[in-house]
Amino acid sequence: MLSKGGCPKTMLSIKDALEVLEGKWKLLILFSLSGGPKRFKEISREVVGITDKTLSKELKHLETNQLVKREVFDTFPPKVQYSITEHGMSLEKVLDELHFWGLLHRKKIIGK
């Protein structure tokens, strides 16, 4: 596909994707949720280094883009749970490729 380098239409769809997934946290949150629904504190423990303020903001952004579903259960105290949507699961291949590339990059640069 890189042979299409610079093609404005391809550039546009990559830009669309990057605008939704911008920053280093959103895809990590989605990866954490791909293991099953979780509560706020559970995500916060898994996504090492994220602050509660950022996690809260990122979850709202992911909800707006229909990548994450937030559910409130009528218990006492109320239980709030986050899960990945079908649309969120469609990012599987993106996560796969980032995982493979992350391994390669660590070997090449960080592991030197």
Added chain:
Amino acid sequence: MLSKGGCPKTMLSIKDALEVLEGKWKLLILFSLSGGPKRFKEISREVVGITDKTLSKELKHLETNQLVKREVFDTFPPKVQYSITEHGMSLEKVLDELHFWGLLHRKKIIGK
């Protein structure tokens, strides 16, 4: 791979990748350069919306991570040219998947 949801080792390699590629510009710059070596102003024209200050900062970051090569030619005035490295080209599949997902997302959310 999402069946490995939350696996700490996989999370780490995704985080490595996202830390290098953070933001919405770096991958767009690499995509632009995948069409062939370019001068600063040519990249700036292709990556619509980027400021010169940001482009300059991002190019330096990409050079540090061996994704982009900067060459100065001894002409008058000197010509500076940027090209994508082999390591940069290894991001092809990441860009492919982002492109496909961007199309899907536009159809689902933006195109509504």
